[in-house]
Amino acid sequence: MFLSMSEFNQEYLKKERDQQWRVDLRESLKQKDRVKIERLKMPEQDPRVRIKNNLEVNSGLTAEQAVTEAQRCLDCVNPTCIEGCPVNINIPKFIKYIEARDFLKAAQTLKETNALPAVCGRVCPQEVQCELTCFYTQKLKKSPVAIGNLERFAADYERETKQISVPEIKKQNNIKVAVIGSGPAGLAAAGDLAKSGYSVTVFEALHEIGGVLKYGIPEFRLPNSIVDMEIDILRKMGVFFIRDFVVGKTSDINDLQKQGYKAFFIGSGAGLPRFMNIPGENLIGILSANEYLTRVNLMGATKPGYDTPVHPGKNVAVIGGGNTAMDSVRTAKRLGAERAMIIYRRSLEEMPARKEEIHHAMEEGIEFNILQNPVEYLSQKDGRVSRMRIQKMELGEPDESGRRKPVPIVGSEYLIDTDLVIVSVGVSPNPLIPKQMPQLKVTRWGTLEVYPETLETSITGIFAGGDIVRGGATVILAMGDGRKAAAGIDQYLKNL
Numbered sequence: 001m002f003l004s005m006s007e008f009n010q011e012y013l014k015k016e017r018d019q020q021w022r023v024d025l026r027e028s029l030k031q032k033d034r035v036k037i038e039r040l041k042m043p044e045q046d047p048r049v050r051i052k053n054n055l056e057v058n059s060g061l062t063a064e065q066a067v068t069e070a071q072r073c074l075d076c077v078n079p080t081c082i083e084g085c086p087v088n089i090n091i092p093k094f095i096k097y098i099e100a101r102d103f104l105k106a107a108q109t110l111k112e113t114n115a116l117p118a119v120c121g122r123v124c125p126q127e128v129q130c131e132l133t134c135f136y137t138q139k140l141k142k143s144p145v146a147i148g149n150l151e152r153f154a155a156d157y158e159r160e161t162k163q164i165s166v167p168e169i170k171k172q173n174n175i176k177v178a179v180i181g182s183g184p185a186g187l188a189a190a191g192d193l194a195k196s197g198y199s200v201t202v203f204e205a206l207h208e209i210g211g212v213l214k215y216g217i218p219e220f221r222l223p224n225s226i227v228d229m230e231i232d233i234l235r236k237m238g239v240f241f242i243r244d245f246v247v248g249k250t251s252d253i254n255d256l257q258k259q260g261y262k263a264f265f266i267g268s269g270a271g272l273p274r275f276m277n278i279p280g281e282n283l284i285g286i287l288s289a290n291e292y293l294t295r296v297n298l299m300g301a302t303k304p305g306y307d308t309p310v311h312p313g314k315n316v317a318v319i320g321g322g323n324t325a326m327d328s329v330r331t332a333k334r335l336g337a338e339r340a341m342i343i344y345r346r347s348l349e350e351m352p353a354r355k356e357e358i359h360h361a362m363e364e365g366i367e368f369n370i371l372q373n374p375v376e377y378l379s380q381k382d383g384r385v386s387r388m389r390i391q392k393m394e395l396g397e398p399d400e401s402g403r404r405k406p407v408p409i410v411g412s413e414y415l416i417d418t419d420l421v422i423v424s425v426g427v428s429p430n431p432l433i434p435k436q437m438p439q440l441k442v443t444r445w446g447t448l449e450v451y452p453e454t455l456e457t458s459i460t461g462i463f464a465g466g467d468i469v470r471g472g473a474t475v476i477l478a479m480g481d482g483r484k485a486a487a488g489i490d491q492y493l494k495n496l
């Protein structure tokens with residue numbers, strides 16, 4: 001029997017409640033005193049300093065701060081925060097371990113359901129997930145418990161004190177499962193499958209493991225060493241990684257089946273950039289955010305001796321308003337841009353980037369040109385972009401996404417000088433695997449069709465999740481899919 005996500009959540013919650021976990025708190029505060037504690041602000045680097053380095057902006061809570069923040073949690077009878085978490089972390093349990101200063105138990109609790117807590121504590125949009133459904137937000141109309149900051153604290157504590165725990169795995173059953181893609185979806189699937197005793201191999205096209213966590217999100221938000229540490233735990237659980245292996249080119253799923261792989265999880269993401277198809281978009285100095293960030297983060301573009309450099313840019317224009325746009329513009333600023341600007345066609349309220357990232361970008365002196373859209377790129381010399389024509393916009397009626405549609409203002413066009421344009425207007429799924437397997441059903445957006453209960457594709461034994469199914473989404477939704485598909489694969493293999 002397959003469980004839907006909400007049934008899965010209910011089962012999980014019931015199981016956890018049945019186990020009657022209780023944390024022995026040394027000082028038990030009254031609820032009325034807990035709600036009086038103000039949410040603690042995450043310490044961070046001064047904006048004037050951080051734009052000159054690539055170190056993490058947020059420096060993490062101290063142990064004392066974490067314990068104080070943990071005291072705010074009311075350990076609700078009905079912990080609505082868990083319902084907001086796509087990987088079902090037992091949030092009050094890990095927080096109460098922090099309050100009791102048992103930081104290692106807190107980290108172990110996180111790892112029961114989350115293969116990448118140090119990553120999620122840094123990049124998950126908690127404000128629209130667990131923190132949104134927290135009792136404080138919903139009922140008290142106060143700032144929620146800082147669940148993400150506490151998650152990061154517990155995961156970092158384990159690493160910094162070198163007491164990293166490896167989740168228990170069941171006895172190996174020697175059944176081979178292939179995971180395609182090593183982004184958060186693939187890593188979460190691999191972790192759960194390894195825990196269930198499967199022999200898991202992850203095939204990754206690039207020379208680094210981690211997907212967008214490595215090639216997209218910059219070091220100042222998510223250091224690569226943090227991602228590597230969490231991947232290392234998966235290795236210790238027996239997950240085997242093969243790099244530089246493009247499924248569909250190096251070898252295909254049929255070949256892998258012949259090598260004994262009994263089930264597959266496709267987590268190949270949505271790495272195909274979209275462009276706007278406006279005049280001049282092929283000029284030198286205009287590139288996609290994916291290319292720009294991959295060159296900087298993964299290909300040593302800013303270091304001497306590498307043969308894939310990027311032009312650092314003096315007047316850098318980033319088109320778009322999502323997390324990728326914020327990461328690109330803040331990277332450009334750190335690479336020395338005098339003017340680093342966002343050009344976004346809607347208003348600040350509609351910007352899809354995390355509020356924290358927008359706030360940090362503003363603190364760092366990024367220029368926000370909102371309700372504006374490029375309509376043409378121009379070159380004065382050598383086929384290199386030197387200016388762009390911008391049209392001002394106003395908001396009209398809501399479109400199919402529910403957001404008010406940007407409408408061009410006639411006669412409002414003007415020119416901006418720019419020598420580097422980074423286009424970040426969305427991504428599409430990588431078509432390689434679907435093209436190579438025409439029996440795989442795809443939607444009109446090129447995403448893979450799956451059964452929602454199990455995430456099995458139109459081909460028996462092949463499952464999929466993350467951005468290849470959702471289009472560009474989030475780390476935690478990709479991980480939730482990885483976990484759900486792992487449960488689907490387990491059921492499928494047990495019934496073979």
Ligand code: FAD
Nearest residue numbers: 181183184185205211212216247268269466467473474475
């Ligand atoms: P990916 O992370 O894209 O991983 C897919 C992997 O599959 C890649 O490593 C790719 O090389 C590999 N692959 C592809 N095809 C093949 C093949 N044929 N054979 C073998 N391997 C293959 N989300 C957040 O929650 N918070 C954020 O702050 C945030 N910031 C972001 C910033 C940027 C710059 C970007 C680009 C995205 C950001 N996101 C953020 C979105 C989030 O990173 C993605 O939703 C998430 O990584 C999707 O995970 P995935 O595992 O489905 O795919």
Ligand code: SF4
Nearest residue numbers: 073074076081134135
């Ligand atoms: Fe704690 Fe908020 Fe969850 Fe209640 S809803 S258990 S207060 S984190």
